Amino acid sequence: MSMASAEMAADTAAAATPADPFVPQLYRVDRSTRDLADTVTLEFVPLSGERPPFTPGQFNMLYAFGVGEVAISMSGDCTARAFVHTVRDVGAVSGAIARLVSGAVVGLRGPFGTGWPLKSAEGSDIVIVTGGLGLAPLRPAIYHVLANRQRYGRVAILFGSRNPTDMLYREELAQWRQRLDIDIAVTVDHADADWRGNVGVVPALIPRTAFDPHDAVAMICGPEMMMRFAVNALRDAGLPAERIYVSMERNMKCAIGLCGHCQFGPTFVCKDGPVMRFDRVADIFSGREI
Ligand SMILES: Cc1cc2nc3c(=O)[nH]c(=O)nc-3n(C[C@H](O)[C@H](O)[C@H](O)COP(=O)(O)OP(=O)(O)OC[C@H]3O[C@@H](n4cnc5c(N)ncnc54)[C@H](O)[C@@H]3O)c2cc1C
Ligand code: FES
Numbered sequence: 001m002s003m004a005s006a007e008m009a010a011d012t013a014a015a016a017t018p019a020d021p022f023v024p025q026l027y028r029v030d031r032s033t034r035d036l037a038d039t040v041t042l043e044f045v046p047l048s049g050e051r052p053p054f055t056p057g058q059f060n061m062l063y064a065f066g067v068g069e070v071a072i073s074m075s076g077d078c079t080a081r082a083f084v085h086t087v088r089d090v091g092a093v094s095g096a097i098a099r100l101v102s103g104a105v106v107g108l109r110g111p112f113g114t115g116w117p118l119k120s121a122e123g124s125d126i127v128i129v130t131g132g133l134g135l136a137p138l139r140p141a142i143y144h145v146l147a148n149r150q151r152y153g154r155v156a157i158l159f160g161s162r163n164p165t166d167m168l169y170r171e172e173l174a175q176w177r178q179r180l181d182i183d184i185a186v187t188v189d190h191a192d193a194d195w196r197g198n199v200g201v202v203p204a205l206i207p208r209t210a211f212d213p214h215d216a217v218a219m220i221c222g223p224e225m226m227m228r229f230a231v232n233a234l235r236d237a238g239l240p241a242e243r244i245y246v247s248m249e250r251n252m253k254c255a256i257g258l259c260g261h262c263q264f265g266p267t268f269v270c271k272d273g274p275v276m277r278f279d280r281v282a283d284i285f286s287g288r289e290i
Contacts, residue, residue: 021256024063024107027051029100030082035168038089039133040098041075043082044108051083055115056140057247057275060085061255063107064096071252072097073137073274074111078144083108086136086168112255114275116141116219117245125153125216127209127239129230131160131202134222135168137247137274141219142176149181153216156183156209160202160226163190183210202226206233213238219275221247228285231278241279248273248281 027044034040044062045051054074060083063069070093076084089098100106118141126145130138145152157176161167167188177184185205187198198205203226218234220227227246234244250262250269257271264284267273273281 021109021112022254024061024069024109027083027106027108029102029104029106032100032102035086036166038098039086039168040089041084041086042097042100043076043080043084044106045082047105051081052111054078054083054111054140056118056144057115057137058111058113059137059255059274060108060110061112061252062087062093062097063109064093064100065105065107067096068093069107069109070094070097071112071249071255071270073247075136075139076143078140079147083110086133086139088133109255112270114271114273116275117217118144121217122151123153123215125211126155127206127211127216127218127234128155128157129202129206129218129220129222129227129234130158131222131226132162132166133168134220134226134247135159137221138219139169146176146179146182154183154211155181156185156211158185158187158202158205158209160187160189160205160222163188164192164195185209201229203229203233206230206237209237211237211239213240216243218244219247220244224285231285241282242277244278245275246278246281246285247275248284 026047029042030045031043032040059071059073061069062072072085072087075086087094087098089095128138187200187202191199220230231244248269252270253259253261255270257268262269
């Protein structure tokens with residue numbers, strides 16, 4: 001199947017752009033669930049009206065009052081009532097958001113950016129490669145593929161975690177493993193005494209994964225080093241660069257292509273990404289890490 005640019009446009013055409021992208025709307029924390037010692041999943045509902053629609057892969061700017069604003073990907077189902085975000089406490093703003101309790105109010109701008117190529121990938125095999133917190137921005141895509149399973153060929157989800165204790169969405173991974181219509185492989189860099197699964201890095205799972213390299217689409221999200229090795233392994237398996245999509249993370253401010261904070265040459269990661277076709281970002285990949 002050839003990936004016509006019109007089809008690709010269809011993937012992001014559904015992406016909503018906010019009415020005034022600079023004005024945060026008020027959202028209330030409806031629920032907060034601790035996933036890991038430093039990671040929580042929060043559900044945000046608007047104080048008035050309904051939340052705008054989003055495409056899996058897009059992100060919001062979350063504003064903790066008096067602290068600051070950060071980009072956080074959608075991690076929930078696009079059919080859910082709330083915006084769901086999984087946040088790792090790595091600094092002042094993400095820490096303030098991760099500590100929010102039910103009832104707390106934040107400012108939220110979005111959704112922004114591009115989505116995963118779920119429409120144009122229909123009919124093709126799907127290979128999802130993800131590591132650590134990278135599973136969060138891919139989870140809405142996984143929900144979509146599972147809910148519309150008949151629209152896709154073979155589906156493989158490959159997930160790597162540093163160790164069994166740091167494994168995100170562990171119970172959900174176990175539920176997905178029960179399904180007979182998808183191929184799930186989980187690996188850890190470092191096992192503990194109870195671990196009976198794969199040990200090693202996630203790209204090493206790719207040569208063992210069944211997909212048709214002439215008719216598959218890969219979606220990758222995780223640490224940049226992992227994504228580089230995953231791209232190499234997929235290309236070694238025969239998958240062309242234009243069928244590989246990655247989600248890029250760069251520091252952001254405006255999120256709408258105005259401030260230049262996330263700019264690499266002609267590319268603005270906030271509006272041309274975060275999800276981008278690998279052949280279009282190969283040079284960014286070889287550039288400086290944030
Ligand atoms: C499009 C996009 C989607 C994102 N989605 C998520 C998500 O779903 N969940 C989540 O927890 N985080 C996500 N991030 C990362 C999040 O925005 C950063 O962790 C946050 O901006 C850090 O701000 P801070 O003030 O808490 O920490 P800071 O004090 O600003 O930074 C703390 C540490 O985190 C590093 N850092 C800062 N920004 C980033 C970044 N963008 N990526 C990686 N490291 C960074 C800094 O170099 C520093 O080492 C996303 C970023 C982008 C651009
Ligand atoms: S964040 Fe301002 S241009 Fe991308």
